[in-house]
Amino acid sequence: MAPGGVQANGRVSDLYRKFGPAIYSRCRRLLKDDALAEDATQEVFVRVHRHIESAPDDAAALAWIYRISTNYCLNQIRDRGRQAEATDPAELPEAPTDHPEPGLMDRDLAMKLVSRAPEKLRATAILYYVDGLEQEQVARTLGISRRTVINRLQEFTERSRKFITREGDAA
């Protein structure tokens, strides 16, 4: 909701020009569809316009738009019942990850498991495992405490480990 007018529109166009490639790439990775990614990128920048008065300066703007795009794509995935990435057990490792530390989970594996995770864990998992943010940065991005980030990552890891083990046993 930005009654700012032409000036606000101009800034959003500039942001689209500058950060559009990064956001398009992000939407493409999350939605796994070029056309959906194109639409999602446009929708993200319409939302940027609505909240342009909250937009940080250029240096921090990308992280801010990242957050909008992550939430938008996760909602699209939820609403359309889409899978962020194929979760055919055959594509998953046959054994649980060898890494005891949740911080060491592989990025691609995390992407495969995100769509299996409860909604409340998805954004945290994507920001930490896929985007490579630190726990403190994830906390700031999502407006939650670092303790909550740690808890959600542990829950994500545990659920993923059980899923992989179960699918491995069933195979």
Added chain:
Amino acid sequence: MNTRGHLSSETIDLLLLSALNASEANDAKAHLDTCEACRTRWRELNEDKQQFEQFVFARTLPKVEARLEKERGGFFERFRALWLLPAVGVTAAAVFGIVALNGPGTQTEDDLYVGIKGGSPSLEIFAQHEGGDAFPVKPGGALKPKDRIRFVVNPAGAKYLLIASKDGAGAFTVYHPFGATESVKLGDQLPKKLELPGSVELDDTLGTEHVVAVFSDAPVTADAVKAALDADAAAPKLPNARVVTWEFQKAP
């Protein structure tokens, strides 16, 4: 480089956009030379960037700009529609014709996408003159009797809100929740922009009108707000509350 020994997606994106400073860019490039995982990620993101710039940007920019224009008009149209709702039940109060509905306000889905929390509380006032378009009232701006005003707030995590006024004749009125004796509890998950329901029709009292929005984590009484306004209408102070002040001139 993060604590897991890799570049974040943001760092790689900023590198591709040439938006890192020289030192950061050199560090990132040095890491790419030694890390196959990050190099693969860089290649993926670079391919997407090329695709966007070659095939997507020029085709979609006009669509985005058209959407922004539509959004801009939509704000006023949406607000205009909301004006119609309270008009049905306007009560002829001695001083103001007011309808104020207690409720959670309007929460839009994209507010949740943005996921704003914290920050500083804010108050915006929008006005309508003789049924025309809604327009934002600037601090110290001029309004006329019979103009209608509405409030948009950013609670910034506050749990309670009260909006009150002291008009040019010194009369104190609680605008939101209208006529209440203490502040109203807000919802648990609020958007940054909370459009409060109902509107206020200004009466004929002329002069400077001070409006305060009192944000707090516990209820604040109207009496306490009145006392604070009486003590200093331009900068009222209330313990354990964040007060946003606003004033406008009411002239014929």
